[in-house]
Amino acid sequence: MSRLRKSLAIGLSVLALTVAANAGAATLKASYFFDNTLASSTAGAPDLVAIDPSGTSGFVTDTVYGNSRQVFHVGGTNANADQGGLAFNSTGLLTSDSYSVALTFEFFDRASAWRRILDVTNRTSDAGFYVDPGNQLDVYPISGSSVAFTNDVYRNVALTVGPAGPNNVTGYIDGIGSFTTTTNTLDLLPGGLINLFIDNNMGGGQGEWSTANIASARFYDGVLTAAEVGAINHDPVTPPPVGGVPEPASWAMMLVGFGSIGTVLRRRTMTAPAITA
Incomplete structure (x- = not known):
């Protein structure tokens, strides 16, 4: 030759x-920055759906990392019928066992108690992603962490799921690895629904909920690396470029x-x- x-x-x-x-x-599929809208800043993604049975959720002005901006306030009470939250339909966007979610939010209530961050079971199970009574991130009933979560201050929380194998689920707080574990608890069900903040209304362990403000939410197909999570943490509320660029x-x-x-x-x-x- x-x-x-x-x-x-x-x-x-x-x-x-x-x-x-x-x-x-990992490829960015949907991103939300709550500037008086639940629409995605990434083309082709659906609007988030507000779950607001108490009529107390909505857009408010808050200070996020030193900047005044609009955020979405999640209102309600921890009674199942009153819990506010947000729903994301990932159908056609995320792989069921290989995806990542990055959120910038703060909880207000129930410090040192269970507070649901993310549910993929359509509220049918207590299994999910939480802040636990030790004020740490936790995938219940599998694994907890060792990095403290504090109420009343914005935190950048990222969760990566998959692919199948040892240590396939990892949680981060403010860009720092919080825990890693092996589980299929967070694999998406058919229909691909991801609920933010609302707790299960079937089975045990109900009412594990807190009011919250959320400033950004990003959903990725595939697994973010630790370096990518760190980059998001560096500037969590600036809209990123469209995914898929090398x-x-x-x-x-x-x-x-x-x-x-x-x-x-x-x-x-x-x-x-x-x-x-």
């Missing part, structure tokens, strides 16, 4: 590996591949023998 063909093969192989790696990365490292790999092709082409041009009449 000629040197040019070898370099072309190497460059294309690097490109193929880059595309394959990027295809398996990361800088991916672009660098592409450039290496194309650069090797270009180098050989230049060398062949410089060393080509002169053609005489």
Whole structure:
């Protein structure tokens, strides 16, 4: 094989590996920043649905990391019939056992008690993602954490689920890994409904709820890396670019591949023998 063909093969192989790696990365599918709307800032995603039986939820102005902005207040009481929350329909957007959620929110009530963050069972089970009585993140009934959660202050909380295997679920607070565990408890059911904050109304352990303010919510297909969670934590309420664009490292790999092709082409041009009449 000629040197040019070898370099072309190497460059294309690097490109193929880059595309394959990027295809398996987490891709932003829906993002919400609550600027007087429950619509997504990411094209193609559905509006969030407010669950507000008490009529006390709505947009309010608050200070989030030093900036005055609109947030969504989740009102109600911890009685099942009065709990406020938000619902996200992930149908066609998220893989049931490989997705990530990043939230910026604060709880107000029931410190040192169970408070539901995320439910994927359509309220039929006590299993889910919580702040527990130790004021730490917890996937009930599987695993807790060791990083404190504090009421009355905005926290960046991220959850990554999948793929199947050891330590397939990870929780983060403010960009710091809080726990990792192995469970399929958070795999999405058919229909792909994700409820935020509202607790189960069937089975045991009901009423585990708190009023809240939420400033941002992002939903990704695939698993965010620790570095990506850290980047989100760095600027949690600035709308991100549309998902699917290669990361800088991916672009660098592409450039290496194309650069090797270009180098050989230049060398062949410089060393080509002169053609005489």
